[in-house]
Amino acid sequence: MTATIPNIVAIVPAAGIGSRMGAAIPKQYLKLGQETILSHTLERLLTHPAISQVIVALHPEDDFFSQLPQATHPKLTQVIGGSERADSVLAGLQVVENDAWVLVHDAARPCVTHSDIDKLIYAINSFPQGAILAAPVRDTMKRAKADGTIEQTVERNQLWHALTPQLFPVSALKLNLQQALQAKATITDEASAMEWAGISPGLVAGRVDNIKVTHPDDLELAQLFLNQQTILK
């Protein structure tokens, strides 16, 4: 199949404090093996041949980034993030050309693979308004009542976990993110800003090892996946 590959710039929101991790430092600076979570993530994006530039959004009081091996990489640009994830992504979008595509990927997802990134990039030939990596839910799903009992079983066939990367045209994402934030809509990922504007982004099935390191027990799992990916290479 011949596919057109657009100019793709990555934005990595890395300005969070990791409150659910409860560590002494922001979770993106915790180590997995020899490197920090953020280092693993940046390395995977910086070495992808279709990504021309990587913009990382950092906390205004970040004390750690300059020590990373990728800190002075020629393809990398730093911006100051905002108080919510969406503000950090928007800060990154301000320094990107409007005619590019933007691939937004959480700093906290260090196990993303080049094959999943490729899959997402090729998918935009079918989804010209943008698409996200996602994983269909596997288990029987229950809706709970306030007292902790089950209200009903929810149909699982159309339910997906939203992952990153998420890939959109810069101009459309910037406009919709700005307007959705102004309208005080709940925006937890880029797709939700596009949905807010009436757009239906594509869902592209991604690998289940592309986890977000959120809670302490995710660290061990992420380490296991990274080790396994190294062995399989």
Ligand SMILES: Nc1ccn([C@@H]2O[C@H](COP(=O)(O)OP(=O)(O)OP(=O)(O)O)[C@@H](O)[C@H]2O)c(=O)n1
């Ligand atoms: N103001 C913020 C908040 C989050 N993020 C980033 O968005 C990604 C996903 O967010 P999440 O996992 O929720 O990270 P934290 O906000 O750091 O964690 P928590 O919600 O537990 O505090 C992370 O890479 C995080 O650094 C960001 O750039 N700017």
Ligand SMILES: C[C@](O)(CO)[C@H](O)COP(=O)(O)O
């Ligand atoms: C963007 C995201 O990683 C998609 O799974 C996620 O929405 C980030 O926020 P969350 O609050 O941890 O779901």
